[in-house]
Every structure is written in C-alpha cells, then in structure tokens.
Amino acid sequence: xxxxxxxxxxxxxxxxxxxxxxxxxxxxxxxxxxxxxxxxxxxxxxxxxxxxxxxxxxxxxxxxxxxxxxxxxxxxxxxxxxxxxxxxxxxxxxxxxxxxxxxxxxxxxxxxxxxxxxxxxxxxxxxxxxxxxxxxxxxxxxxxxxxxxxxxxxxxxxxxxxxxxxxxxxxxxxxxxxxxxxxxxxxxxxxxxxxxxxxxxxxxxxxxxxxxxxxxxxxxxxxxxxxxxxxxxxxxxxxxxxxxxxxxxxxxxxxxxxxxxxxxxxxxxxxxxxxxxxxxxxxxxxxxxxxxxxxxxxxxxxxxxxxxxxxxxxxxxxxxxxxxxxxxxxxxxxxxxxxxxxxxxxxxxxxxxxxxxxxxxxxxxxxxxxxxxxxxxxxxxxxxxxxxxxxxxxxxxxxxxxxxxxxxxxxxxxxxxxxxxxxxxxxxxxxxxxxxxxxxxxxxxxxxxxxxxxxxxxxxxxxxxxxxxxxxxxxxxxxxxxxxxxxxxxxxxxxxxxxxxxxxxxxxxxxxxxxxxxxxxxxxxxxxxxxxxxxxxxxxxxxxxxxxxxxxxxxxxxxxxxxxxxxxxxxxxxxxxxxxxxxxxxxxxxxxxxxxxxxxxxxxxxxxxxxxxxxxxxxxxxxxxxxxxxxxxxxxxxxxxxxxxxxxxxxxxxxxxxxxxxxxxxxxxxxxxxxxxxxxxxxxxxxxxxxxxxxxxxxxxxxxxxxxxxxxxxxxxxxxxxxxxxxxxxxxxxxxxxxxxxxxxxxxxxxxxxxxxxxxxxxxxxxxxxxxxxxxxxxxxxxxxxxxxxxxxxxxxxxxxxxxxxxxxxxxxxxxxxxxx
Amino acid sequence: xxxxxxxxxxxxxxxxxxxxxxxxxxxxxxxxxxxxxxxxxxxxxxxxxxxxxxxxxxxxxxxxxxxxxxxxxxxxxxxxxxxxxxxxxxxxxxxxxxxxxxx
Numbered sequence: 001x002x003x004x005x006x007x008x009x010x011x012x013x014x015x016x017x018x019x020x021x022x023x024x025x026x027x028x029x030x031x032x033x034x035x036x037x038x039x040x041x042x043x044x045x046x047x048x049x050x051x052x053x054x055x056x057x058x059x060x061x062x063x064x065x066x067x068x069x070x071x072x073x074x075x076x077x078x079x080x081x082x083x084x085x086x087x088x089x090x091x092x093x094x095x096x097x098x099x100x101x102x103x104x105x106x107x108x109x110x111x112x113x114x115x116x117x118x119x120x121x122x123x124x125x126x127x128x129x130x131x132x133x134x135x136x137x138x139x140x141x142x143x144x145x146x147x148x149x150x151x152x153x154x155x156x157x158x159x160x161x162x163x164x165x166x167x168x169x170x171x172x173x174x175x176x177x178x179x180x181x182x183x184x185x186x187x188x189x190x191x192x193x194x195x196x197x198x199x200x201x202x203x204x205x206x207x208x209x210x211x212x213x214x215x216x217x218x219x220x221x222x223x224x225x226x227x228x229x230x231x232x233x234x235x236x237x238x239x240x241x242x243x244x245x246x247x248x249x250x251x252x253x254x255x256x257x258x259x260x261x262x263x264x265x266x267x268x269x270x271x272x273x274x275x276x277x278x279x280x281x282x283x284x285x286x287x288x289x290x291x292x293x294x295x296x297x298x299x300x301x302x303x304x305x306x307x308x309x310x311x312x313x314x315x316x317x318x319x320x321x322x323x324x325x326x327x328x329x330x331x332x333x334x335x336x337x338x339x340x341x342x343x344x345x346x347x348x349x350x351x352x353x354x355x356x357x358x359x360x361x362x363x364x365x366x367x368x369x370x371x372x373x374x375x376x377x378x379x380x381x382x383x384x385x386x387x388x389x390x391x392x393x394x395x396x397x398x399x400x401x402x403x404x405x406x407x408x409x410x411x412x413x414x415x416x417x418x419x420x421x422x423x424x425x426x427x428x429x430x431x432x433x434x435x436x437x438x439x440x441x442x443x444x445x446x447x448x449x450x451x452x453x454x455x456x457x458x459x460x461x462x463x464x465x466x467x468x469x470x471x472x473x474x475x476x477x478x479x480x481x482x483x484x485x486x487x488x489x490x491x492x493x494x495x496x497x498x499x500x501x502x503x504x505x506x507x508x509x510x511x512x513x514x515x516x517x518x519x520x521x522x523x524x525x526x527x528x529x530x531x532x533x534x535x536x537x538x539x540x541x542x543x544x545x546x547x548x549x550x551x552x553x554x555x556x557x558x559x560x561x562x563x564x565x566x567x568x569x570x571x572x573x574x575x576x577x578x579x580x581x582x583x584x585x586x587x588x589x590x591x592x593x594x595x596x597x598x599x600x601x602x603x604x605x606x607x608x609x610x611x612x613x614x615x616x617x618x619x620x621x622x623x624x625x626x627x628x629x630x631x632x633x634x635x636x637x638x639x640x641x642x643x644x645x646x647x648x649x650x651x652x653x654x655x656x657x658x659x660x661x662x663x664x665x666x667x668x669x670x671x672x673x674x675x676x677x678x679x680x681x682x683x684x685x686x687x688x689x690x691x692x693x694x695x696x697x698x699x700x701x702x703x704x705x706x707x708x709x710x711x712x713x714x715x716x717x718x719x720x721x722x723x724x725x726x727x728x729x730x731x732x733x734x735x736x737x738x739x740x741x742x743x744x745x746x747x748x749x750x751x752x753x754x755x756x757x758x759x760x761x762x763x764x765x766x767x768x769x770x771x772x773x774x775x776x777x778x779x780x781x782x783x784x785x786x787x788x789x790x791x792x793x794x795x796x797x798x799x800x801x802x803x804x805x806x807x808x809x810x811x812x813x814x815x816x817x818x819x820x821x
Numbered sequence: 822x823x824x825x826x827x828x829x830x831x832x833x834x835x836x837x838x839x840x841x842x843x844x845x846x847x848x849x850x851x852x853x854x855x856x857x858x859x860x861x862x863x864x865x866x867x868x869x870x871x872x873x874x875x876x877x878x879x880x881x882x883x884x885x886x887x888x889x890x891x892x893x894x895x896x897x898x899x900x901x902x903x904x905x906x907x908x909x910x911x912x913x914x915x916x917x918x919x920x921x922x923x924x
Contacts, residue, residue, distance in 0.1 A: 256919075259919040310911060310914070321923070322923065326921055632898060641905075645904055645907075646908070648905070649911055649912050652908075659916050660923070664923055691856075694856050695856060702846075706837070709841055709845065713836045713839075714827070715833070717833075805891045808887060812887075816859070816879075
C-alpha cells in the first residue's frame with residue numbers, strides 16, 4: 001500500500017491536457033512508453049494483447065490434444081507430453097487468458113463508465129499487469145525445466161507433490177500460480193478502491209452500468225476466493241520446496257487440497273463468467289435499443305450468485321469420502337444457485353423480445369454466448385445431483401459442460417472486443433469479416449464441444465478410447481481446428497482495421513447508453529475535459545476548479561518501477577523453483593545455482609521496491625462523487641483494509657488446514673509441537689518462547705501506535721524512537737523464532753519429520769514471512785521518517801500500523817493453537 | 822479517528838499523556854494482563870475443552886481490543902468492521918464445513 005504514501009506533496013511536470021507525451025510519458029510508438037505507462041487505458045491494451053497471446057498458447061496445446069485424439073491410443077505425443085498439454089491448456093486458458101482478457105476490458109472501460117480519471121493506484125495497476133506477464137513467463141519456462149506439471153489443472157493431491165511429479169518445472173507452475181494470485185490480489189484492491197470511491201457525482205451503486213456492476217462483483221469474489229488459492233498454493237509450494245507433508249499426509253491430505261482448491265474454484269467459475277455476463281448485458285441493451293428488463297432484480301440476482309458461489313464448493317467432491325449429509329446440503333445449495341441464473345437468462349431474453357435487435361458482430365457473439373451458456377448451465381445441473389455425478393464424474397460430460405460454460409464466457413468477451421474495438425482504436429472493424437468469424441466460430445465450437453457430450457463415457461485426461469468413438473472424436477478435432485482458424489479472422493480483421501478501418505468519431509452505436517461513448521475514440525490521456533457528473537440526472541461536465549482548468553492536469557502517468565519489481569519477482573521465483581532437491585525421503589539439499597538466482601532476485605526486489613516507495617508520483621484524486629458506504633475513508637487506508645480482508649482469508653485457510661488435519665487425525669492424537677529442551681515439563685513452560693514472543697509482539701503493536709501519535713504531534717524524535725522500537729521488537733520476535741526452529745532442525749525434526757511438524761513450520765513460517773516483510777517496509781519508513789517525511793502526512797505510518805496489528809492478531813491465535821493446546 | 826488540531830510543541834510526556842495516548846497505554850496494559858493471565862487457566866482445573874474455550878475467548882477479547890483501538894475501527898465507518906467480520910465468517914465457514922465433512 002505504498003502507492004500514494006507521499007502523493008500529496010508531490011507532483012509531476014505540467015503539460016497540455018490532451019497530448020500523449022507529457023508527464024514523463026513517451027509517445028505511443030516507442031517501446032519505452034509501454035514499459036513505463038501507468039495509464040489505465042494503456043494497461044488495458046497490454047492486458048488484452050498479452051491475454052490473447054496466452055489464448056493462442058493454450059489454443060495450440062488444445063490442438064495438440066485434439067490431434068492426439070484423432071485415433072485411439074498413443075500418437076503424436078507421449079503420455080508425459082499429453083499430460084503436460086492437458087494441464088497447461090487448462091491452467092493457461094483459465095488463469096492466463098479468460099480472467100486477464102476481462103481485466104483488460106475492465107481496465108479500459110470501467111474508469112470511463114464511472115467517470116474516473118484512472119484507477120485509484122495507477123502504479124499498482126501497472127505492477128499487477130507486469131506480475132501477470134512475469135507469472136506467464138515463469139509458466140512458459142517450466143516446460144524447459146525437465147517438464148511442466150502433468151497432473152491436471154486442478155492440481156489434485158497427491159499427484160502434485162514431488163514423489164509423483166518431481167520435475168522442477170512442476171514447482172515453477174505452482175510458483176507461477178502464486179505470482180499470478182499476487183497480481184490478482186493487487187488488482188482486486190485497486191479495482192475495489194476505484195469503483196467504490198471514484199464514481200462521478202450522482203452515480204450511486206444502483207446506477208452503475210451493468211459491465212461495471214459485474215466487474216465489481218467479480219472483484220469482490222476474487223478478493224476472497226483467490227486468497228484461499230494463495231493459501232493452497234503456499235502449502236503446496238511448501239510441500240515441494242521444504243518437503244512438508246500436507247498433501248501426502250494420510251490425515252486427509254488429498255481431501256484437504258479438494259476443500260482449499262474448490263473453495264476457490266467454484267467462485268472462480270463466476271469470476272470468469274461475470275465480466276462476460278456484463279458484456280452480454282451491455283450489448284443486449286445497445287443492440288436491442290432497450291433498457292435491461294428488470295434491471296434492479298438482475299443486480300440483486302447477481303449479488304445473490306456472488307454470495308452463493310461460496311456455498312457450493314463440495315459439489316466438486318461428491319466422489320470423495322466426505323459424508324452424505326454435507327453432500328446433500330451442497331446439492332441443495334447448488335440447485336439453489338441456478339435460480340438467480342434463471343432470472344438473469346429470462347431478463348436477457350425478455351430484453352431482446354421487447355427491443356428491436358440489430359445483428360452486428362458484437363451482438364451475434366453475445367447471443368451465441370447466451371445460447372451456449374444455457375446449454376452449459378443445463379448440463380451442469382446434472383452434475384449437481386449426487387447420484388448422477390457418481391456416473392458423470394471424471395468423464396467427458398464434465399469436460400463438455402464446463403467448456404460450454406467457460407468458452408461461452410470467452411465468446412461473450414470476444415463480442416466485447418468487437419464492441420469496444422472502435423472505442424479503443426478509433427476505427428471500425430470489418431463487419432463482414434466479423435460475421436464470418438462468428439459463423440465459423442459457432443460451428444467449430446459446437447463441433448468440438450458437443451461431440452464431447454456424445455463421447456461422455458470417455459474418461460477425461462486419457463487418450464485411450466474405444467474405437468467405436470473414433471468418429472465423434474474426429475468431428476471434435478475438425479471442430480477444434482475450425483474454431484482455432486476462425487480466431488485468425490478476428491486477428492486479421494483487427495490488424496487490418498487498425499490502418500484501414502473507417503474512423504469513428506466517438507460513438508458508432510446508436511443506442512449505447514454508457515459514459516465511455518460520450519467522449520472521443522480513443523479517449524484523451526486524462527479522459528475528461530471537465531468533471532463528469534450525473535447530478536442533473538444525465539451526464540454533464542461541470543467545472544469545479546478555481547482557475548477553470550482541469551483538476552487533474554498534473555497527474556503522473558509513468559513509472560519504471562512496476563516492470564522492474566515484476567522482473568525481480570520473476571527472477572526470485574525462478575530461483576525458488578529449483579532451490580531445493582526434494583526426494584521421496586524429504587529434503588535432500590540446496591541447489592546452489594538456483595539459490596544464487598533466488599538471492600539475486602531478492603536483492604533486485606528490495607532495490608526496485610525501494611525505488612517505487614521513494615518515487616514522487618501523483619495519482620489522480622477524486623474529491624467529488626458517490627462513495628457510499630465508504631464515505632470519509634481515505635483511499636490508501638481503504639486499500640490497506642481491502643488487502644487485510646484478503647489476508648484474513650489467507651491465514652484463515654492455512655489455520656483451517658491445521659484444524660482439518662487435526663480433526664482427521666483425532667484431536668487428542670495430535671501432538672502439539674513444543675520446544676524440545678523443555679518437553680516433559682508443564683505445558684506452560686513448554687510454551688515459554690511462544691509466550692515471550694507474545695509479549696514482544698503486543699509491545700511492538702503498542703509502539704507502532706505510539707509512532708502514529710507522535711507523528712500527529714509532529715514530534716519527530718518520538719516518532720522515530722517508537723518506530724525503531726517496533727523494528728527492534730519485530731527483530732527480537734524473529735530471533736526467538738530462529739532459536740526455536742534451529743533447535744528442532746538440530747534434533748532432526750524438520751518439516752518432513754511428521755505432519756504436526758509440517759503444520760507447525762509452515763503455519764508459523766507464514767506468520768514469520770509477514771513479520772519479515774513488515775520489518776523490511778518499516779526499515780524503509782524509518783529511513784523516510786529520518787529524512788523528513790510523515791510530519792504532515794502520516795498515512796504511511798497509520799496504514800503500516802493496520803498491517804502490523806493484523807500480524808499481531810494472527811499471533812494471538814497461533815500461540816494458543818500451536819503452543820498450548 | 823476524528824481530526825483535530827494537535828499540539829506540535831508537546832514534550833514526550835505530554836504526547837504520551839494526551840487523551841489518545843492514555844487510551845493506548847490502557848489498552849496495552851489490558852493486552853499484557855490478558856496475555857499473562859492465560860496461564861491462570863491452566864491452574865483452574867477446567868479440563869482440556871474448558872481450557873480450549875477459555876483460551877479462545879481470551880484471544881477473541883485481545884483481538885477485539887486490538888481491532889477497536891489499535892486499528893481504531895471504533896472510530897471508523899462501520900462498514901470496515903462488517904467487512905472484517907465477513908472475511909472472518911468466510912474462513913470460519915471453510916473451517917467448519919470442511920471439518921464437518923469428515924465427521
């Protein structure tokens with residue numbers, strides 16, 4: 001949350017409002033521009049282009065799969081290569097294409113729809129993008145590290161642990177996912193702060209355009225769901241790097257992965273689908289010339305779906321050993337979630353019936369998406385029924401169903417690309433080629449995915465099948481190639497139209513009703529010529545600045561640090577991927593080459609993070625507008641809180657893993673891990689290091705709040721002394737922790753010694769990582785305080801304090817759970 | 822916390838003994854007492870689950886103090902507290918449902 005720590009006393013150089021080259025931002029046709037830009041429209045374009053690259057990457061893998069399935073049995077690929085293709089195809093399409101292409105559109109369109117100048121934290125936005133790209137890069141590297149992961153996109157345990165997938169590349173895949181989740185978390189914090197605090201005057205939540213509504217709900221789901229995935233990936237990475245035993249454990253290891261993954265995984269379905277739904281709702285209105293029927297009810301239904309998405313996850317686990325009672329509950333909640341979806345579908349159909357439809361390319365894709373989604377939804381209801389799922393589980397029925405849902409989402413998003421292409425480029429695409437694309441796409445789609453319903457008895461991820469199914473598989477393969485080829489019509493169309501398409505002056509769509517169409521295409525760098533306002537009931541631009549100029553003329557739009565931080569993180573994670581040799585017997589040694597890469601990455605990360613913290617950067621402010629229910633909360637503080645909410649879920653999920661394993665083992669059978677030298681004494685004595693650390697950490701919470709009090713009184717010495725005391729106490733905490741851990745390692749009781757030890761090291765380790773990160777940030781803040789900061793603007797100390805107190809709270813629970821009980 | 826003018830010439834002692842400073846000192850003392858008095862429960866002879874419940878209640882009390890005063894949610898718009906509670910509820914749901922599923 002360092003984004004605008006010093007923003008109030010900093011500003012960039014001035015310049016004209018509409019030029020692209022002021023405020024240190026190089027011209028559009030230079031490479032440097034795209035490395036340093038923090039403008040939401042540029043970042044949106046980068047997201048869209050990169051996600052389309054990963055779409056082609058995942059698509060080529062899909063075609064390899066289809067070629068293998070041309071005939072039953074081994075063919076083009078070896079078993080290992082096939083496993084990698086299937087796994088990487090799934091992971092790349094879900095994580096690196098579907099969500100990011102939607103985030104790209106959201107980046108470009110949402111600030112324009114709500115009347116904002118940019119996202120709340122522009123540099124954080126750039127960092128999100130670069131981390132996403134770097135994560136994708138690490139994923140690509142995994143193929144060259146002895147092979148990528150081959151255990152399926154769901155990363156089911158125990159296939160995901162080194163005993164069964166020992167390749168370094170498999171670890172890289174896990175770490176790439178971790179990096180991606182960090183990117184998503186930063187993006188979630190950014191979008192939540194933006195949408196909740198930067199809407200124009202007169203635009204309350206009810207009045208937001210439907211695309212923005214779906215993005216808002218997507219981001220809320222992301223904040224909680226991806227935190228659970230981060231926890232899961234953290235545990236898995238620990239299993240792979242420090243040889244902990246979570247997912248190899250007989251105490252429910254595989255089942256634990258199922259719970260953690262699907263607690264994330266089911267909301268993820270809606271996370272992927274909601275932005276697509278938003279595009280459908282926008283285009284159905286624009287191309288039918290009719291306001292959405294039942295708009296308020298549609299919003300309520302979507303909110304219900306977002307909440308319900310967290311209550312259905314065990315329908316992915318009907319074939320595991322979970323009890324029948326919980327399966328029945330999850331079946332009921334699953335059927336229940338289809339009800340608000342029914343409302344959405346009928347609202348969309350009724351909107352079209354009431355309107356006068358124009359069959360332009362964006363509409364065709366979205367209508368197609370609706371048809372495909374209805375098929376995907378209905379076939380999914382089968383899987384929600386326990387008894388039917390016993391039969392369908394792990395078959396091509398599931399593959400066909402979720403492609404009809406997920407790729408229906410992609411279909412709507414392609415429609416979105418056509419819809420907003422004139423907005424982004426200022427030129428119109430070729431309508432004939434667009435319609436041709438749709439026809440071939442729709443035929444190819446149904447050939448490849450409907451044929452999968454026909455071969456529903458085939459087990460998924462296996463290329464052996466009975467010869468009687470060859471024809472259907474060959475239809476699928478032909479369909480796959482038609483689908484893939486049709487995409488090149490779109491790429492050609494977009495590339496050609498960029499130069500030769502008719503110029504668009506603002507709004508090419510007669511009945512569009514959202515704010516992005518009210519300004520030139522493409523919009524100027526700072527979007528608006530005045531302050532957008534809906535106070536009068538329609539969009540107007542009001543002049544509120546004393547000198548009559550644009551309020552945000554001096555906002556910055558360029559920073560080199562996000563790309564450098566992401567590059568450093570890439571090096572750091574690349575090093576981690578091979579830093580340890582973990583064999584069947586556990587940890588076997590450190591790989592010095594990879595260790596050196598890790599160290600290099602860590603140093604570069606420290607340097608680039610300090611560079612970002614030290615940079616003077618003015619993000620756009622939005623003093624006007626509707627902020628309910630977050631009125632009066634300063635934006636960096638709000639961003640810090642959003643981040644902490646996700647961290648609650650990260651820690652909560654890791655502690656849940658502990659509770660789950662302990663219950664699975666038998667609560668009383670579980671041996672609480674205490675310091676060795678004191679074992680045999682009273683429980684209170686066993687816990688002495690933990691108790692000392694409790695006092696240390698509580699005291700450090702007290703000193704950091706004192707630092708804030710001193711800062712408010714501009715008492716520099718008091719502030720610095722309190723901050724330094726906090727730092728020393730934090731260091732003391734880690735030193736005590738070091739001795740506690742070292743004692744165990746000396747006794748040969750590392751993370752792989754027993755499941756209790758895995759849980760102890762990994763959970764207290766996650767807390768330790770938080771303390772160390774806090775210490776690094778605090779050292780920087782002390783330096784800044786020493787050189788004169790925070791006397792007038794103490795937000796950085798306050799926000800750091802919020803984080804530090806949270807770390808303290810976590811320890812308040814870890815101490816009794818891991819030392820006393 | 823509400824904005825007001827701070828005395829920028831205050832001494833160390835004066836800063837610590839402002840109303841705000843006193844509240845934080847009080848909360849700190851309460852937290853230390855709660856942390857230390859955990860061990861009284863061990864002598865209370867209330868059995869394992871009595872101890873478990875007691876320790877969790879104490880941890881919750883400490884959390885409430887830290888959240889209300891050090892994270893000053895007492896003085897912030899309620900929505901921040903509700904969202905904190907929502908994220909806690911989400912993980913308690915995961916914990917409870919996952920644990921129940923194997924009973």
